[in-house]
Amino acid sequence: MAENILSVQDLHTSFTTDHGEVMAVNGVTFNLEEGKTLGIVGESGSGKSVTAYSIMQILEKNGSIRSGKVLFRGEDITKWPESKMRDFRGKKCSIIFQDPMTSLNPVFTIGWQLEEAIKLHTDRKGKAAEERAIEMLKLVGVNEPEKRIHQYPFEFSGGMRQRVMIAMALACEPDILIADEPTTALDVTIQAQILELMKDLQKKMGMAIIIVTHDLGVIAQMADEIIVMYGGRVCERGTAEDIFYRPAHEYTKGLLRSIPSVDKIGQRLVPISGTPINLLNLPKGCAFCPRCDAAMKICLEQVPPETRTVDGHLASCWMAVKKEAEAGMINFTGDSGRSLKADDTAGAGSGKD
Amino acid sequence: MFKYIVKRILLAIATIFIVCLITFFTMNAIPGGPFSGEKAKSPEVQAALEKRFNLDKPVGEQFLLYMKNIAHGDFGVSAKTGREISATINSKFKVSAKMGILAVLLAVVEGVFFGSIAALQRNKWPDRVIIFVSTLFTSLPSFVLGSFLLVIFSVKLGWVQAWSPQHQSLILPVLSLAAYPAAYITRLTKTSMLDVLGQDYVRTARAKGVREGKVLFVHTLRNALIPVVTYVGPMIASVLTGSLVVEQIFTVGGLGNEFVQSITNRDYPMIMGVTIFLAVFMVTMNLITDIVYKLIDPRITLE
Numbered sequence: 147m148a149e150n151i152l153s154v155q156d157l158h159t160s161f162t163t164d165h166g167e168v169m170a171v172n173g174v175t176f177n178l179e180e181g182k183t184l185g186i187v188g189e190s191g192s193g194k195s196v197t198a199y200s201i202m203q204i205l206e207k208n209g210s211i212r213s214g215k216v217l218f219r220g221e222d223i224t225k226w227p228e229s230k231m232r233d234f235r236g237k238k239c240s241i242i243f244q245d246p247m248t249s250l251n252p253v254f255t256i257g258w259q260l261e262e263a264i265k266l267h268t269d270r271k272g273k274a275a276e277e278r279a280i281e282m283l284k285l286v287g288v289n290e291p292e293k294r295i296h297q298y299p300f301e302f303s304g305g306m307r308q309r310v311m312i313a314m315a316l317a318c319e320p321d322i323l324i325a326d327e328p329t330t331a332l333d334v335t336i337q338a339q340i341l342e343l344m345k346d347l348q349k350k351m352g353m354a355i356i357i358v359t360h361d362l363g364v365i366a367q368m369a370d371e372i373i374v375m376y377g378g379r380v381c382e383r384g385t386a387e388d389i390f391y392r393p394a395h396e397y398t399k400g401l402l403r404s405i406p407s408v409d410k411i412g413q414r415l416v417p418i419s420g421t422p423i424n425l426l427n428l429p430k431g432c433a434f435c436p437r438c439d440a441a442m443k444i445c446l447e448q449v450p451p452e453t454r455t456v457d458g459h460l461a462s463c464w465m466a467v468k469k470e471a472e473a474g475m476i477n478f479t480g481d482s483g484r485s486l487k488a489d490d491t492a493g494a495g496s497g498k499d
Numbered sequence: 500m501f502k503y504i505v506k507r508i509l510l511a512i513a514t515i516f517i518v519c520l521i522t523f524f525t526m527n528a529i530p531g532g533p534f535s536g537e538k539a540k541s542p543e544v545q546a547a548l549e550k551r552f553n554l555d556k557p558v559g560e561q562f563l564l565y566m567k568n569i570a571h572g573d574f575g576v577s578a579k580t581g582r583e584i585s586a587t588i589n590s591k592f593k594v595s596a597k598m599g600i601l602a603v604l605l606a607v608v609e610g611v612f613f614g615s616i617a618a619l620q621r622n623k624w625p626d627r628v629i630i631f632v633s634t635l636f637t638s639l640p641s642f643v644l645g646s647f648l649l650v651i652f653s654v655k656l657g658w659v660q661a662w663s664p665q666h667q668s669l670i671l672p673v674l675s676l677a678a679y680p681a682a683y684i685t686r687l688t689k690t691s692m693l694d695v696l697g698q699d700y701v702r703t704a705r706a707k708g709v710r711e712g713k714v715l716f717v718h719t720l721r722n723a724l725i726p727v728v729t730y731v732g733p734m735i736a737s738v739l740t741g742s743l744v745v746e747q748i749f750t751v752g753g754l755g756n757e758f759v760q761s762i763t764n765r766d767y768p769m770i771m772g773v774t775i776f777l778a779v780f781m782v783t784m785n786l787i788t789d790i791v792y793k794l795i796d797p798r799i800t801l802e
């Protein structure tokens with residue numbers, strides 16, 4: 147087994163607002179293996195971006211990591227001082243964002259912005275930095291890079307800007323690239339090109355990728371392992387096969403039902419009906435409960451534990467626990483402190499609003 | 500860029516020509532001249548004066564003559580004092596310009612500084628104090644503030660002498676002149692800075708590992724200053740017009756004061772001279788603003 151380059155353990159991140167504490171991430175755990183791709187999928191507001199920003203420690207001022215660890219090569223970077231974190235950002239781990247139209251500074255040339263990153267993290271200065279910038283632009287498929295480094299972002303199309311963002315992110319050869327919805331803002335044909343480019347560069351440079359998306363097509367194409375998030379928690383984790391063909395969590399099932407096919411790129415998730423979770427006031431039990439058709443009494447009362455399914459991937463859902471119990475794999479009664487009867491399932495409707 | 504500047508200069512010349520035209524014919528249309536009324540003059544004296552000022556010629560010819568002269572920097576002589584108008588403007592404008600430039604510098608430096616602090620300390624006490632004070636100053640007319648400063652610091656405390664040609668203390672007039680634009684720039688900078696701080700590219704800069712100081716002063720401030728620059732250009736012009744009042748209060752012998760006097764004296768050549776001078780000045784300022792604007796914001800195409 148390859149070494150974990152990044153390991154996020156029981157991460158909790160929240161934001162202080164006028165209305166109270168927004169509990170955006172509530173105990174996320176995952177491992178990223180060197181050179182591999184991890185996909186994070188989930189509907190809007192499920193805490194995907196906040197998880198990514200927590201890793202980089204680029205949360206907005208009102209947000210902070212409450213608890214948990216982020217281990218980079220075994221070192222907990224949440225304990226690192228800001229000066230050391232600056233070296234992490236852009237050098238060890240880079241991030242590209244959803245909207246390439248607004249992610250580049252409009253008043254500086256592309257070359258300036260690329261060279262800034264290069265000068266920060268490498269010994270290249272002046273001409274050498276410029277050469278590296280040109281080399282990177284060539285690598286991401288920008289034509290006439292010698293000329294284009296002198297141009298401003300407004301002279302680039304959306305797809306070209308995302309290429310520039312990728313060039314900038316990879317200029318210092320980071321170990322990890324986080325791509326937060328890198329193709330959401332782009333045309334379908336351009337989306338495919340950008341994804342191809344990322345895969346291609348991963349082969350060449352060997353970095354690990356965390357790709358965050360709403361788009362199941364993107365995730366199916368890119369990820370070695372997928373985590374499905376809801377309400378700031380991981381609901382289910384497994385390979386693309388596990389998630390698409392053997393979903394065990396009711397939320398994942400809902401997600402898959404909401405699209406006709408997972409084979410095409412560009413399919414957005416249609417939200418599952420029901421009110422999204424209120425992050426100001428987290429439910430005691432399963433966050434998805436108010437919207438879940440299969441909800442049981444226990445779902446209201448206790449957060450479902452992560453359980454191994456028959457085929458070996460992990461899901462945090464009482465239904466999955468029940469199935470395992472029925473299959474005789476575990477003792478469900480012992481796990482929850484109560485026995486699960488048929489009327490528990492029937493009574494779950496009362497938990498809905 | 501070069502083509503644009505040439506085009507703008509030609510346009511500026513046209514604008515100035517129109518200003519001259521309007522000023523000249525308006526002045527001519529007003530009944531009575533500097534030599535009528537007041538004391539009765541003998542017809543000979545009257546005729547001699549009119550000849551001296553070309554008033555005996557047809558209006559069209561007078562205008563052409565006038566334009567020819569100002570093209571050579573000759574605005575004629577004052578009808579009241581008989582002194583060269585260009586020399587008067589030159590010496591008086593030096594005083595006004597010194598006051599104006601100091602006020603503009605003070606306003607910009609102070610405004611950008613406190614505006615940035617207010618944005619960075621949003622909703623904390625420094626922000627509240629800064630916004631309170633700047634709201635106060637934006638609602639205070641310069642003549643009220645000017646009189647207030649004069650009474651307190653010159654009259655009551657005697658710390659600062661009032662302006663006189665021998666003792667050209669500009670502190671109080673500059674303060675009263677700078678107060679409004681400074682307060683305005685403070686608020687403008689704050690709003691603009693907050694807007695920019697929320698932009699994705701600021702997050703990109705942080706994510707690259709840029710240190711916070713550079714994120715603020717390079718990535719953020721440059722963008723945040725774009726609206727400030729658009730305000731400062733026209734502000735320079737308004738600081739000079741605003742100085743009419745302030746110069747009166749502090750009896751500063753500047754161009755504003757001269758302008759007011761020339762109006763009360765019906766000194767038409769002087770009024771025209773000052774008006775045209777101010778027009779040239781403002782048109783130039785606007786041109787400079789546009790060029791500076793282009794320099795900070797590459798997205799602006801000057802075509």
Ligand SMILES: Nc1ncnc2c1ncn2[C@@H]1O[C@H](COP(=O)(O)OP(=O)(O)OP(=O)(O)O)[C@@H](O)[C@H]1O
Nearest residue numbers: 161163168170189190191192193194195196197206
């Ligand atoms: N600065 C903030 N202050 C308060 N709440 C915030 C802040 N940033 C994010 N949140 C909240 O945290 C929750 C998770 O947001 P996040 O951006 O991680 O969602 P996401 O999964 O990335 O969704 P999307 O697909 O829309 O990008 C949201 O409910 C959001 O409103």
Ligand code: SF4
Nearest residue numbers: 432435438445463464
């Ligand atoms: S734990 Fe219960 S409520 Fe939550 S998804 Fe599973 S079955 Fe539905």
Ligand SMILES: [Mg+2]
Nearest residue numbers: 194195196326
């Ligand atoms: Mg997001």
